[in-house]
Amino acid sequence: MKGRVIKSTGSWYSVLLENKEVVNCRLRGKFKLDKQKVTNPVTVGDWVEILVEPSSDTEYIITDIYPRDNYIIRKSPKKLAYGHLLASNIDLAVLVASVVYPKTSTGFIDRFLVTAEAYRIPSLILFNKKDLWDEEARSFVEEMVNTYKSIGYSSLIMSSFNDVDIQKLREVLHGKTSLFSGHSGVGKSTLLNKLTGNITQKTQEVSDFANKGVHTTTFAEMFEIEKNTFVIDTPGIKELALAEIEEEELSHYFPEMRELIGQCKYHNCTHTHEPGCAIVEALNNGKVPASRYNSYLSMYDDEDNRR
Numbered sequence: 001m002k003g004r005v006i007k008s009t010g011s012w013y014s015v016l017l018e019n020k021e022v023v024n025c026r027l028r029g030k031f032k033l034d035k036q037k038v039t040n041p042v043t044v045g046d047w048v049e050i051l052v053e054p055s056s057d058t059e060y061i062i063t064d065i066y067p068r069d070n071y072i073i074r075k076s077p078k079k080l081a082y083g084h085l086l087a088s089n090i091d092l093a094v095l096v097a098s099v100v101y102p103k104t105s106t107g108f109i110d111r112f113l114v115t116a117e118a119y120r121i122p123s124l125i126l127f128n129k130k131d132l133w134d135e136e137a138r139s140f141v142e143e144m145v146n147t148y149k150s151i152g153y154s155s156l157i158m159s160s161f162n163d164v165d166i167q168k169l170r171e172v173l174h175g176k177t178s179l180f181s182g183h184s185g186v187g188k189s190t191l192l193n194k195l196t197g198n199i200t201q202k203t204q205e206v207s208d209f210a211n212k213g214v215h216t217t218t219f220a221e222m223f224e225i226e227k228n229t230f231v232i233d234t235p236g237i238k239e240l241a242l243a244e245i246e247e248e249e250l251s252h253y254f255p256e257m258r259e260l261i262g263q264c265k266y267h268n269c270t271h272t273h274e275p276g277c278a279i280v281e282a283l284n285n286g287k288v289p290a291s292r293y294n295s296y297l298s299m300y301d302d303e304d305n306r307r
């Protein structure tokens with residue numbers, strides 16, 4: 001039987017079957033022996049093949065994982081050489097942002113976009129809480145939307161409490177698997193509750209020896225909001241980590257810079273101080289937005305983000 005992993009506790013996996021039933025599965029031993037550098041061989045979003053454990057008619061076993069289109073990995077804080085697979089098979093990375101209560105900085109937005117670029121996942125910036133904006137906030141958002149649009153990024157302006165907006169969001173998400181991220185307080189849970197409100201896919205809680213007494217990691221959880229349309233909530237994960245991005249690669253993940261890279265005077269230009277830099281020239285004539293270049297510099301300086 002084929003299904004999709006919607007939740008995992010580390011040793012148990014909840015799998016959504018085609019008939020909408022959710023079953024709890026364990027992994028077959030061989031996965032644990034794999035030499036992958038991950039703490040969890042199976043993650044939320046994986047399509048898997050399962051069967052009923054022959055020696056029991058109630059236990060399910062994951063026997064195979066279908067090839068992943070992509071996946072998001074974080075470094076495990078405990079075992080640095082290992083990564084933790086956060087989610088897989090994602091079509092859209094949605095950043096829920098807000099300009100008031102709280103304010104999401106452009107630096108934070110750009111970090112998110114760069115990470116999504118590195119994972120080759122299209123992204124959407126969702127400016128939420130529009131009902132709270134005054135004229136100034138509104139024009140600030142419009143300016144940002146235009147800047148991002150000129151680079152090729154889509155935005156959505158909305159309020160969690162506006163049904164027409166929620167409907168528009170549903171249309172954008174239709175047929176896709178979308179991962180939601182955002183600062184605390186931007187309205188991510190409110191939005192997800194609107195999208196998932198009448199879903200009864202509640203997974204059975206499993207008592208889990210392996211995790212007893214251990215401070216459990218936050219795991220992502222996925223919901224099917226309509227046929228073939230999934231949303232992934234990532235509790236406690238504010239931003240996607242800038243996984244494995246080398247300094248010299250960073251500009252490749254800024255689409256407006258990417259096309260200029262070969263035109264700098266020095267082939268190893270870092271675009272920070274060198275003469276004859278095509279990116280700085282584009283900045284000076286307005287083709288690279290100043291806010292984006294500032295984000296580039298701050299990410300370039302910030303060693304922590306490349307671990």
Ligand SMILES: Nc1nc2c(ncn2[C@@H]2O[C@H](COP(=O)(O)OP(=O)(O)OP(=O)(O)O)[C@@H](O)[C@H]2O)c(=O)[nH]1
Pocket residue numbers: 128129130131132158159160161182183184185186187188189190191
């Ligand atoms: N005015 C307004 N308030 C909103 C909107 N969306 C959410 N809120 C409110 O903002 C507060 C935070 O919303 P949450 O959905 O809990 O935000 P969150 O991003 O999930 O934050 P955490 O739960 O801390 O992760 C709540 O009081 C919501 O009612 C909106 O579109 N407009």
Ligand SMILES: [Zn+2]
Pocket residue numbers: 264265269270271272274276277278279280
């Ligand atoms: Zn340069």
